[in-house]
Amino acid sequence: MIPPSFRFSPRWLAFAHDVAMAAAAFVLALYLRLGDDMATVLPGDVMALSVGLFTLTCGIVFLVSGLYRSIWAFASLRDLGAIFRAVSIAIAVYVLIGFLGTRLQGVPRTVPFITWFILMAGLGGSRMLLRILRERRISALWERSGGGRVNVLIVGAGDEADLFIRAVNSNPQAPFRVVGVIGENDKRVGRQINGVEVLGTADQLPQLIDKLRSRDRAPSRLILTRSLTRLNGELVTRLLEQSNALGLSLSRMPALTEVRDDVGAALTVRDQPIALEDLLGRPETILDRHAISSLIKGRRILVTGAGGTIGSELVRQIAAQEPERLALLELSEFNLYRIELEAQETFAGVTTRTFIADVRDAARLTQIFRDEKPDLVFHAAAIKHVPIAEANAREALLTNMMGTRLVADCAMKCGAMAMVMISTDKAVHPANVMGATKRLAEMYCQALDLASTTTRFITVRFGNVLGSTGSVVPRFQEQLAKGGPLTVTHPDITRYFMTVREAVELVLQASALGVRPGDQRGKVLVLDMGQPVKIADLARQMIRLAGLRPDEDVKITYTGLRPGEKLYEELFSPSEELMPSAADGVQLAKSPTVELGQLQQSLANFATMLQAGMAENAAIARLEELVPEFRRA
Numbered sequence: 001m002i003p004p005s006f007r008f009s010p011r012w013l014a015f016a017h018d019v020a021m022a023a024a025a026f027v028l029a030l031y032l033r034l035g036d037d038m039a040t041v042l043p044g045d046v047m048a049l050s051v052g053l054f055t056l057t058c059g060i061v062f063l064v065s066g067l068y069r070s071i072w073a074f075a076s077l078r079d080l081g082a083i084f085r086a087v088s089i090a091i092a093v094y095v096l097i098g099f100l101g102t103r104l105q106g107v108p109r110t111v112p113f114i115t116w117f118i119l120m121a122g123l124g125g126s127r128m129l130l131r132i133l134r135e136r137r138i139s140a141l142w143e144r145s146g147g148g149r150v151n152v153l154i155v156g157a158g159d160e161a162d163l164f165i166r167a168v169n170s171n172p173q174a175p176f177r178v179v180g181v182i183g184e185n186d187k188r189v190g191r192q193i194n195g196v197e198v199l200g201t202a203d204q205l206p207q208l209i210d211k212l213r214s215r216d217r218a219p220s221r222l223i224l225t226r227s228l229t230r231l232n233g234e235l236v237t238r239l240l241e242q243s244n245a246l247g248l249s250l251s252r253m254p255a256l257t258e259v260r261d262d263v264g265a266a267l268t269v270r271d272q273p274i275a276l277e278d279l280l281g282r283p284e285t286i287l288d289r290h291a292i293s294s295l296i297k298g299r300r301i302l303v304t305g306a307g308g309t310i311g312s313e314l315v316r317q318i319a320a321q322e323p324e325r326l327a328l329l330e331l332s333e334f335n336l337y338r339i340e341l342e343a344q345e346t347f348a349g350v351t352t353r354t355f356i357a358d359v360r361d362a363a364r365l366t367q368i369f370r371d372e373k374p375d376l377v378f379h380a381a382a383i384k385h386v387p388i389a390e391a392n393a394r395e396a397l398l399t400n401m402m403g404t405r406l407v408a409d410c411a412m413k414c415g416a417m418a419m420v421m422i423s424t425d426k427a428v429h430p431a432n433v434m435g436a437t438k439r440l441a442e443m444y445c446q447a448l449d450l451a452s453t454t455t456r457f458i459t460v461r462f463g464n465v466l467g468s469t470g471s472v473v474p475r476f477q478e479q480l481a482k483g484g485p486l487t488v489t490h491p492d493i494t495r496y497f498m499t500v501r502e503a504v505e506l507v508l509q510a511s512a513l514g515v516r517p518g519d520q521r522g523k524v525l526v527l528d529m530g531q532p533v534k535i536a537d538l539a540r541q542m543i544r545l546a547g548l549r550p551d552e553d554v555k556i557t558y559t560g561l562r563p564g565e566k567l568y569e570e571l572f573s574p575s576e577e578l579m580p581s582a583a584d585g586v587q588l589a590k591s592p593t594v595e596l597g598q599l600q601q602s603l604a605n606f607a608t609m610l611q612a613g614m615a616e617n618a619a620i621a622r623l624e625e626l627v628p629e630f631r632r633a
Contacts, residue, residue, distance in 0.1 A: 015062065020056035021122040022090070026051055030107075050107055054094050062092040076115045079204040079307050083123045098448040112610050123310045152176045152220040153248075157183040157191075157198050160225040167556075182207065184235070202235060203506070205242050226253040240544050249547070287505055288583060291512035295376070296321035299417075302374035303328055305361055305381030306406060309468035310422055313504040314378050319347035329381070358590035359403030364624025369410040370446035370471025376511075377411045377419040379404060384424070389434035390564040393616050397623065400437035402607045402617070403443065406442055411455055412448065418456040420511045421445050423524070425463040425496060425569040428576075429629055434628040436623050440525060443627075444603065447596040450522040458514035460507050461589070462527035463496025463569060472535060474575045476542050484554035486539040489561050492534075494568045503527065506585050524589040525581070526571050564632065573629065602626060 065086040067293040091112050168176050180199040188198045199208050212218050222243050306328035330336035357364045359381045382400050383389050389396035389511040409417040423442050426435030442459050449457035456459045479486050510525040540550040548554050577590040624630050
């Protein structure tokens with residue numbers, strides 16, 4: 001019985017091929033150098049000794065260098081690198097041994113160099129040839145099996161397109177066949193990227209599709225290859241509309257930063273559906289990540305409302321910056337459990353503590369702050385749903401205004417470096433209870449920030465967050481799932497939108513800016529929200545993303561403005577002085593302020609009356625007195 005170590009293996013066949021190739025390369029190099037005089041210059045015994053020594057040297061080096069761990073059929077540039085090292089070492093060792101033994105008698109000094117080129121071509125070429133033959137065979141089998149490929153037209157003639165096409169071309173089982181490229185402009189029209197022509201621009205899409213159909217190369221899908229933060233939102237929206245009209249699906253590729261500039265990694269990439277946030281077309285904000293890391297790393301952090309949309313994203317991004325300890329404060333047991341579990345699984349090295357607590361409970365807050373002694377407090381707890389706040393004004397006041405006051409006072413008493421309050425564009429010219437309570441909270445934090453010589457009080461104001469709890473997007477998704485209609489309050493109503501990830505990134509950037517020395521004290525930090533979006537347009541886009549036609553497959557109905565709802569929101573009031581900041585995506589608003597002592601007394605009296613059961617109408621009337629710009633819609 002043959003021992004296992006001596007059984008036939010493809011590796012031994014590959015080794016025999018390489019050794020034979022080494023012998024042949026040496027002989028051929030001698031012939032190329034000496035020609036017909038080879039037999040005269042090198043007698044038979046000298047020739048046999050030289051060829052034998054070179055072949056033996058190559059065989060030993062090839063085995064030791066691990067050339068046969070890889071499979072020929074999957075040879076790559078990494079394998080060529082291994083061949084380069086092995087051949088170079090083998091020839092260097094042969095020259096050293098030959099010179100010490102026979103001083104390479106009769107062997108011209110150029111022969112080792114010629115042998116190197118021949119052997120590299122022989123070993124590398126044979127491997128590449130086998131891979132090419134295998135891929136052609138698999139590709140043919142794949143086509144015959146009916147698997148085929150989906151014809152796609154890619155949008156964007158940049159580096160991402162090059163990476164994607166190379167990945168598709170190098171993988172015989174890739175699900176796509178790229179039939180053309182659409183440029184964002186006409187600069188590259190008529191040129192080729194890896195053999196694929198740039199056919200035209202997005203404005204010519206219908207004509208280009210007709211031309212491809214006439215050639216039996218009709219695509220069934222458009223794929224955006226360029227990072228969507230670098231594409232105009234209007235262009236993406238137009239492409240979505242055109243693709244729906246032409247019966248094509250529209251999807252996107254991840255950014256190059258996700259794929260890495262590596263074809264091997266790109267082989268595993270699959271196109272992704274266009275998401276609603278992609279249609280915003282917002283330019284990518286340049287974040288000062290060093291400043292954000294310096295703000296968080298090694299510090300004790302407390303987040304209120306930690307289970308909400310903003311609060312949970314704050315927890316994720318703060319935990320990623322390696323704080324010393326992260327305290328999660330939340331009233332909802334389920335939301336607290338969910339974000340704690342996620343934080344523990346994703347950021348196992350971060351110490352977290354959880355507290356079920358109401359920001360209106362002064363005794364509970366005092367105990368938590370005394371025990372945790374946070375360096376930074378992010379206050380995201382709030383009642384934010386406008387109609388619910390209108391119907392429950394007293395509760396909204398107790399949470400949004402009194403709760404903020406209690407959190408701020410605790411932050412001051414425990415010696416925190418800073419407290420960051422999350423505000424809203426509804427605080428500008430408030431037309432509802434929710435906005436007015438937030439404006440009152442802003443006023444208190446501004447007054448504290450101007451009066452305090454230790455703790456900073458930073459107010460960050462921004463608009464709506466896509467997909468947040470109770471917002472319009474989840475409601476539209478529920479209505480779409482039922483087949484419609486989608487309900488919009490008014491045809492002209494607009495709102496500012498931002499993704500939760502971007503909103504929290506900018507909150508952290510604004511916070512890092514706010515704690516710096518400078519002229520930020522007492523000012524509201526306002527995030528750049530881009531252009532407002534019509535809610536009716538948002539509804540139509542969501543219908544198109546579902547592959548349906550607005551007003552045909554799914555209707556849009558208008559229900560009228562709800563109590564406290566405005567047609568449009570503002571990020572700044574005319575009474576506020578707008579100022580640039582040192583951080584990208586953040587602006588400063590210098591708002592009118594109130595003297596701290598007077599405001600503290602007013603809020604303390606107001607809180608006493610609210611807790612004693614103050615009537616709703618009386619509470620709203622008092623709110624109007626404290627926030628003069630408050631006018632109920």
